Amino acid sequence: MVTSTVETLSPTRVKLHISVTPEELKPSIAHAYEHIAQDVQIPGFRKGKVPAPIIDQRIGRGAVLEHAVNEGLDQFYRAAVNDNEVRIVGRPAAEIVEWPNEKDFSGDLKLEVEVDVRPEFDLPAYDAVKIEVDVVETDESAIDAELDSLRARFGTLVTVDRPAATGDFVELDLVATIDGTEIDRAQGVSYEVGSGELLEGIDEAVESLTAGEDTTFRSTLVGGDHAGEEAEVAVTVTAVKERELPEADDDFAQIASEYDTIAELRESLVERVSQQAVFTQGAAARDKLVETLIELVDIPVPEKLVEDEVHTHLEGEGRLEDDVHRAEVTEASQKQFRTQMILDKIVERHEVQVSQEELTQYLIQSSAQYGMPPQEFVDALQQNGQLPLMVGEVARNKALAIALGKVAVVDTAGNTVDLSGFAAVEDEDESAEDAPAEAAAAEEAPVKKAPAKKAPAKKPAAKKADADEAAAEKAPAKKAPAKKPAAKKPAAKKSDAE
DSSP: OEEEEEEEEETTEEEEEEEEOHHHHHHHHHHHHHHHHHHOOOTTSOTTOOOHHHHHHHTOHHHHHHHHHHHHHHHHHHHHHHHTTOOBOSOOEEEEEEOOOTTTOOSOEEEEEEEEBOOOOOOOOGGGOEEEEOOOOOSHHHHHHHHHHHHHHTOEEEEOSSOOOTTOEEEEEEEEEETTEEEEEEEEEEEETTOOOSOTTHHHHHTTOOTTOEEEEEEEOOSSTTTTOEEEEEEEEEEEEEEEOOOSSHHHHHHHSSOSSHHHHHHHHHHHHHHHHHHHHHHHHHHHHHHHHHHHSOOOOOHHHHHHHHHHHHHHHTOTTOHHHHHHHHHHHHHHHHHHHHHHHHHHHTTOOBOHHHHHHHHHHHHHHTTOOHHHHHHHHHHTTOHHHHHHHHHHHHHHHHHHTTSEEEETTSOBOOOTTTSOOOOSSOOTTOBOOSSHHHHTOOSOOOOSSOOOOOOOGGGHHHHHHHHHHHSOSOSOOOOOOSSSOOOOOEEOOO
16 A cells, blocks of 8 residues: 655645555556566567566566656655645655665655645635725716727828827837847837837937937847847837827717717717726726735745746746846746735635636637637647646636625725626535636646646736646656666665656
8 A cells, every 4th residue: 555644844845755565566567567568679579478577687677666666656646645635836856765675576665755835824804905096087088088099099190291209100120239240120110109119218219200310229128039138229210100080070980889979979988988997996906905915914935836937937038147037037926826825715715616608708718819719729728738727717816806895995085996897796506517616636636747838828927927836736747766777776866856
């Protein structure tokens, strides 16, 4: 049988001491002989028909034992996790501390596995929390602004002979150099002055320039092989255009909407502005609630988990040596972990369930964000074992909405903010079609090689840590322990998590 105990190393890390008897290891040894027989070619024997004594003679019992441990490690680790109710949140590091005897496979296999776990903490009482948000105007000026935004969508760009100003569109030729060496150039770039969507410093550089004029400025590059480096950028304005808006009259209403008159269109915008106000204040209240709960409770963060996440993030950006950015990403990852832990606690407290309809709607929205057909997006998630992550994400969103419905929200003027259309109530019924909201599937994942590249699930940047941490739960570690010489019993070696 497999026996195990848990040693607590810290609030977020434990060591599993696992002992496997020869009887429990026996099936894995039998499979090891079968697999090796399929792989080796020995004269006089058909593939797959090599007897065990010949394998012992030619390959060595040490190789058989190593193969058996490789195969059984997943099962032994999972049994220990389940028996001790360990809630893992990262990839473990396994060390073989004692091997069975090679001669007759007698003696227990003993291993130790260190792994990060969910910290224990008490959820703060959020029903006594008071959240303050900014006032959002829904008066005539807000309606005028919404109407102007709609008019801008139907505006036309007209070339003008004057210096560029905020709100104008300019056509630009750009050349970036570092230490006098050209690293990139672009021509005919259309840019709205003041939007801040191109390069830092571009707005100040082109504002007041007319067509045909040029200047240079310094900016930190945000993409490509030189991301994070400062370059000198030469910019030439080739055209300045202003946007002419259509008149806000009945003709415009008929072109831009389903209404016949501008009065009817304005009336419809009243409801839109009100809905936007609720969404704006609701989003602000939601973020402040999370920040408040994080401040109210001390949640330890697994250092190894965050370290791995930060390394993966910086490696993907090619910025492993950027200490300033490393500190920023570390802080964001720590905050995201604490946020997830709090929301998961709320999910458990209110027994949040995710219906199939809710999951489907979320997947459709996510697939649209990535420009993928819904079924293709779902197939990619299923292929990489990422679908449970989506269930957890929906559950956390619901939990946060429930918590938001239990707090008092006021604006800076002292007025009570009605977020009934933004918050949520607790589920009264549990549908038979509900998907489990808990992360059990992830926590019970076997010790195995990391999965293929995650299917994209576009979320706010701060939530990347959440996705990566959940992915770590899905595939905690490699299967293979340390290599074992075939002829003699080795000293204990470590098989670290990838």
